[in-house]
Amino acid sequence: MPMRDLFERALGHQFTRRNLLKASAAAGAVAALSGCTSEPEAFRSPAADPNVKTFRTACPRNCYDTCGQIATVQDGVLRKVDGDPLHGYTRGRLCVKGYTYVNRTYSPDRIKYPMVQSPRGSGNWKRVSWDEALTMIATKILDLKKRYGSLLPVCLNKYSGNFGIVHYGIDGTLASMGYHTTALGTPCWPAGLDAQTYDMGTFMNHDPEEMVNTKYLIIWGANPAWCAVHQMDMIMEAKAKGAKIVVIDPIHTATASKADLYIQIKPSTDGALALGMARWIVENNLHDKAFLEKHVHGWPEFEAYLLKEVTLEWASKTTGVPVEAIVELASGYATTKPSMLWMGYGMQRHINGGQNIRAIDALAALTGQIGVSGGGAQYAHLATWGFNYHAMSFAPPAGSVGVKTADGKQANRTINMNNFAAEVQALKDPPVKMLWIAARNPGSQDPDANDIKKAFESMEMVVVVDHFLNKSAEMADIVLPCTTHFESPDVNVAYWHYWMSINERAIQPMFEAKSDLQISWALSKKMNELQQGSCTYPTEGDEEEWVAKEFNEGIYSLFGIKDYNELRKAPAKAKLPAVSWADRKFTTPSGKYELYSDRAKANGLPPMPTYVQELKAPAEFPIRFMTPHPQHGLHSQFQNIPYMMQTNPEPLLEIHPKLAEARGITDGDMVRVFNKLGEVRLRARITRVVPPDTVVTYEAWYKDSPFNVNNTVAAIPADMGKLYTGNNGISFHDNFVQIERV
Ligand SMILES: Nc1nc2c(c(=O)[nH]1)N[C@H]1C(S)=C(S)[C@@H](COP(=O)(O)OP(=O)(O)OC[C@H]3O[C@@H](n4cnc5c(=O)[nH]c(N)nc54)[C@H](O)[C@@H]3O)O[C@H]1N2
Ligand SMILES: Nc1nc2c(c(=O)[nH]1)N[C@H]1C(S)=C(S)[C@@H](COP(=O)(O)OP(=O)(O)OC[C@H]3O[C@@H](n4cnc5c(=O)[nH]c(N)nc54)[C@H](O)[C@@H]3O)O[C@H]1N2
Ligand code: SF4
Ligand SMILES: [Mo]
Numbered sequence: 001m002p003m004r005d006l007f008e009r010a011l012g013h014q015f016t017r018r019n020l021l022k023a024s025a026a027a028g029a030v031a032a033l034s035g036c037t038s039e040p041e042a043f044r045s046p047a048a049d050p051n052v053k054t055f056r057t058a059c060p061r062n063c064y065d066t067c068g069q070i071a072t073v074q075d076g077v078l079r080k081v082d083g084d085p086l087h088g089y090t091r092g093r094l095c096v097k098g099y100t101y102v103n104r105t106y107s108p109d110r111i112k113y114p115m116v117q118s119p120r121g122s123g124n125w126k127r128v129s130w131d132e133a134l135t136m137i138a139t140k141i142l143d144l145k146k147r148y149g150s151l152l153p154v155c156l157n158k159y160s161g162n163f164g165i166v167h168y169g170i171d172g173t174l175a176s177m178g179y180h181t182t183a184l185g186t187p188c189w190p191a192g193l194d195a196q197t198y199d200m201g202t203f204m205n206h207d208p209e210e211m212v213n214t215k216y217l218i219i220w221g222a223n224p225a226w227c228a229v230h231q232m233d234m235i236m237e238a239k240a241k242g243a244k245i246v247v248i249d250p251i252h253t254a255t256a257s258k259a260d261l262y263i264q265i266k267p268s269t270d271g272a273l274a275l276g277m278a279r280w281i282v283e284n285n286l287h288d289k290a291f292l293e294k295h296v297h298g299w300p301e302f303e304a305y306l307l308k309e310v311t312l313e314w315a316s317k318t319t320g321v322p323v324e325a326i327v328e329l330a331s332g333y334a335t336t337k338p339s340m341l342w343m344g345y346g347m348q349r350h351i352n353g354g355q356n357i358r359a360i361d362a363l364a365a366l367t368g369q370i371g372v373s374g375g376g377a378q379y380a381h382l383a384t385w386g387f388n389y390h391a392m393s394f395a396p397p398a399g400s401v402g403v404k405t406a407d408g409k410q411a412n413r414t415i416n417m418n419n420f421a422a423e424v425q426a427l428k429d430p431p432v433k434m435l436w437i438a439a440r441n442p443g444s445q446d447p448d449a450n451d452i453k454k455a456f457e458s459m460e461m462v463v464v465v466d467h468f469l470n471k472s473a474e475m476a477d478i479v480l481p482c483t484t485h486f487e488s489p490d491v492n493v494a495y496w497h498y499w500m501s502i503n504e505r506a507i508q509p510m511f512e513a514k515s516d517l518q519i520s521w522a523l524s525k526k527m528n529e530l531q532q533g534s535c536t537y538p539t540e541g542d543e544e545e546w547v548a549k550e551f552n553e554g555i556y557s558l559f560g561i562k563d564y565n566e567l568r569k570a571p572a573k574a575k576l577p578a579v580s581w582a583d584r585k586f587t588t589p590s591g592k593y594e595l596y597s598d599r600a601k602a603n604g605l606p607p608m609p610t611y612v613q614e615l616k617a618p619a620e621f622p623i624r625f626m627t628p629h630p631q632h633g634l635h636s637q638f639q640n641i642p643y644m645m646q647t648n649p650e651p652l653l654e655i656h657p658k659l660a661e662a663r664g665i666t667d668g669d670m671v672r673v674f675n676k677l678g679e680v681r682l683r684a685r686i687t688r689v690v691p692p693d694t695v696v697t698y699e700a701w702y703k704d705s706p707f708n709v710n711n712t713v714a715a716i717p718a719d720m721g722k723l724y725t726g727n728n729g730i731s732f733h734d735n736f737v738q739i740e741r742v
Contacts, residue, residue, distance in 0.1 A: 221347020276315025298596025
C-alpha cells in the first residue's frame with residue numbers, strides 16, 4: 001500500500017489515545033533504536049563567542065504553524081528565540097507569541113516546585129518535595145484501586161498544551177497501572193474532519209505553500225492573520241501575483257482587512273451561502289460536467305435538491321448576504337481558475353458545522369477544483385504523524401479490570417472531552433475520584449466553567465502538571481512543575497504544513513521542573529516502591545533515547561532522512577505530493593467524491609450536504625456571544641505572562657454601535673454578559689467589526705482576573721466528529737446571552 005494511504009488511514013484519529021495506538025500499529029512501527037544519540041546538545045557556534053550556542057527547537061503549541069525555532073543560549077541562559085530560516089514554512093520568523101518565549105521561560109510566575117494546596121481553592125500553597133508529592137499521589141491511586149477494584153476512578157484529561165510526540169508519556173504510565181478513565185475527543189476540528197471524510201474518504205490539504213498558486217482564494221471562517229501567521233505571507237504573495245482574496249466571517253477580522261472582498265455572514269449559515277452559490281453556478285452552466293460524471297457520486301440527486309429547494313433569495317435571507325454579493329462570489333469562484341477554498345476550524349464550531357463544511361466542499365466538486373494546483377478545499381491533514389507513539393504504547397498489566405468492549409475484552413472507560421464536566425460527574429460504578437490534568441486547562445477552556453468547578457470539587461484528588469498556576473491549578477490539590485520545550489528534547493510535526501523539526505534541549509530544567517516523561521517515570525518508580533509490580537512503565541530513562549524510539553522506517557522514508565539526528569542540521573519536509581487528490585482516487589466506499597454519502601446516512605446524518613438550520617437565539621437571550629481565538633494568546637497560554645499583560649492588559653467586549661446605543665452602553669463601560677449558566681464582566685469596545693446582534697470577545701487567560709470566557713458557554717455538541725475522533729465537536733459559538741451595563 002502506498003505509504004501516504006497508509007498514513008492517511010492510520011492517522012486520521014489524531015490526538016485520541018486509542019487511535020494513536022492504532023496508528024502506530026498500522027504503520028508497522030518498529031522502534032527505531034538507531035543508537036545514534038550523538039551529543040545530546042548539538043553545538044553550532046555562530047560567532048566567535050564560545051559561550052554562545054544555538055539549538056534547533058520547535059514551538060509545540062496547538063498551532064497551524066508549528067514553527068521551527070533557533071534558540072540562542074549564552075552561558076546556559078536562553079537569550080533569544082528566532083524562527084528557523086531553514087524551516088521552509090517558518091522562514092526565519094515567529095508570531096508575537098513566539099517572540100515572548102525568553103520572557104515566558106523565565107517568568108517569575110512559573111511553578112517552581114511541587115506544591116500542595118490546602119484546602120483546595122484557598123490559594124494556600126505549600127512547597128513539598130517531589131518525593132512527598134509523588135507519595136501522596138501514588139498512595140491515593142493505590143487506595144482507589146483497592147477500594148474500587150480497578151483504576152477506573154482515576155481519570156486522565158490531557159490535550160493540546162504541548163503537541164510534542166514524547167508528551168504522550170502519562171498515557172503510557174496510567175495504562176501501565178491498569179485500565180482507567182480518559183477524556184476522548186478534541187474541541188478543535190472534529191466536525192470538519194468527519195465532513196471531509198464523508199466527502200472524500202479522508203482529509204488531506206494541499207501543501208499550504210501551494211496557496212501562492214491560486215488565482216481566487218476564499219478564506220472561509222479562518223483568521224490566519226492571528227491564528228496561522230505564516231500563511232498570511234503566502235496569501236499576500238498570491239495577492240501580489242494577482243489573486244483575488246475573499247474572506248467570509250461574521251467578524252471583520254484582521255484577515256478580512258487584507259481581503260479584496262469581505263462577506264459578513266450570519267454565524268452558522270455558511271451552508272446556505274454555499275448552496276446559493278452552487279445553485280447560481282448550475283443555473284449559469286458553469287459546473288464541470290466531465291468532473292461530475294467521472295469522479296462524483298450522487299450528482300443527479302444533489303442537482304435535483306439544488307434546483308428544487310435552493311434559491312438565491314432563500315440563501316440571501318438565511319445568510320444575511322445580499323443576492324448581488326452571492327452572485328459576485330459564485331461567479332468569481334466558478335470563473336477564475338484555479339480557485340481555492342480554505343475552511344477554518346472556527347466555522348465548524350456550530351450545531352451544523354460539519355454539514356456546512358460538506359456544502360462548501362461541494363463547491364470544489366461542482367467546479368472540478370479538486371486535485372488541482374491552486375485549487376482544492378483546504379482544511380487539515382495528519383499524513384506526517386506516523387510515529388511509533390512509543391511513550392504511550394504500554395499495555396495494562398495482565399488481569400487489569402476495565403470496561404467490557406463489544407467483543408468481550410477489557411478497555412479504558414472513555415468520556416467525551418467536549419462534555420467533560422457533565423460526563424465525569426455522571427459516572428457511577430465506579431465514580432471518578434481522581435483527576436490527572438496535563439497539557440490541558442479545562443478550568444478556562446472547557447464549556448460551562450461553573451460545572452467544571454463542580455466536577456473538580458467532587459474529586460478526592462486533583463493533580464495538575466503545568467508551567468503556571470492556571471485556572472485548573474487553582475482548583476487542584478497538587479501541582480507538579482513541568483519543563484518548557486527549551487528544557488527537554490522532543491520532535492514536532494504539524495497538522496497543516498509538511499515539515500518536521502527536532503526540539504533540542506537548549507537549557508537545563510528550570511527550578512525543580514521535570515518533563516512530562518520524567519514525571520511519568522518518577523510516578524512509576526514511586527508506585528513500585530509502594531507496591532511492587534503496581535506499574536509496569538519504565539521507572540527511568542534517557543529522554544533523547546525516547547525521542548529516537550518514536551521514529552520508524554516509514555517516517556524516515558517519508559521525510560527522506562536516515563536518522564533523526566539529521567534534523568539537528570535542518571528541518572525536513574515530507575515527500576508528499578504538493579497537490580492533494582491529484583489522482584482523484586477518493587477513499588470513500590464508492591471510490592468517488594460523495595455528494596451522496598451512505599455512510600453519513602447510516603450514521604444518522606443527512607446523506608447530502610443539504611441545509612441544516614442554524615441554532616436560533618432564544619427570546620430571553622437574543623444576542624450571540626462569540627469567543628474565537630486570540631491574537632496575543634494561544635488559548636490559555638502566553639496572555640498571562642507579565643510581558644503580554646502590558647501589551648494587552650484586559651479582555652474587551654466588542655459591541656456594534658447600534659446594539660450599544662439600544663442598551664445605553666458607551667465605549668469603556670463595564671458590561672455584564674450573562675445567561676442561565678453564568679456571567680462575565682467585560683469592558684465595552686464599540687466597533688463596527690461585529691454585527692449588531694452579536695458580541696465578541698477572545699478566549700484567553702488573563703493573570704489575576706476572574707475573566708473566564710466559558711462561563712456562559714453550554715456544552716452543545718456539533719453535528720459531526722464521532723467518526724474520526726470518537727466524539728462530536730462542540731458548538732462554542734452557538735452561545736446566546738443578554739447584556740447590560742453595570
Ligand atoms: N493566535 C492564536 N493562534 C491559534 C490559536 C489561538 O488560540 N491563538 N489556536 C490554535 C487552534 S487550537 C486552533 S483550533 C486554530 C483555530 O484557527 P481558526 O479556525 O482560524 O480560528 P478561530 O478563531 O477559532 O475561528 C476563525 C474564524 O471563524 C469565524 N467563525 C466563527 N463562526 C463562524 C461561522 O459560522 N461562519 C464563518 N464563516 N466564520 C465563523 C470566527 O469569527 C473567526 O474569525 O488556531 C490555532 N492558532
Ligand atoms: N469559548 C471557547 N473555548 C474554547 C475554544 C473557543 O474557540 N472558544 N477553543 C477550543 C479549542 S479549539 C482548543 S484546542 C482548546 C484548548 O484547550 P487546552 O488544550 O486546555 O489549551 P491550552 O490553554 O493551550 O493548554 C493548556 C495548558 O497546557 C499547559 N502546557 C503547555 N506545555 C505543557 C507541557 O509541556 N506539559 C504540560 N503538562 N502542560 C503544558 C499550558 O501551560 C496550559 O495551561 O480550547 C477550546 N476552548
Ligand atoms: S504560536 Fe504558532 S506561529 Fe507562534 S511561534 Fe508557536 S507555532 Fe509559531
Ligand atoms: Mo483547537
